[in-house]
Amino acid sequence: MLEPSHNNELPPIPAKRYFAIGEVSDLCDVKPHVLRYWEQEFPQLSPVKRRGNRRYYQRQDVILVREIRALLYGEGYTIQGARQRLEDGDNQNAAAMDQALIKSMIADLKEVESLLAER
Numbered sequence: 001m002l003e004p005s006h007n008n009e010l011p012p013i014p015a016k017r018y019f020a021i022g023e024v025s026d027l028c029d030v031k032p033h034v035l036r037y038w039e040q041e042f043p044q045l046s047p048v049k050r051r052g053n054r055r056y057y058q059r060q061d062v063i064l065v066r067e068i069r070a071l072l073y074g075e076g077y078t079i080q081g082a083r084q085r086l087e088d089g090d091n092q093n094a095a096a097m098d099q100a101l102i103k104s105m106i107a108d109l110k111e112v113e114s115l116l117a118e119r
Contacts, residue, residue, distance in 0.1 A: 021057070024065060030069055059101060062117075063101065
């Protein structure tokens, strides 16, 4: 298992639109029951629910889970403190999430470019 403070060692987020709770659990090194609990505690985290109440997370949800994980496990915030930090810094968090999304997209595009260059 990864050390909680080593978010850099988490696997890259694949280029998919939706992720099941098990996939998010693996990508963020957090148990599924913890993700369900965080949905109750953090209003920003709200995955799409489909038939049978199955949860489908989008890329920005996965990034948010990683950020919550970093606040709780890496920086030692309490749930309430992390919630407050996310609410207070929504603009900063949005910019950071956008930057993370852009970096991920650039990496995906470079991968596609290398695949096309091989042909």
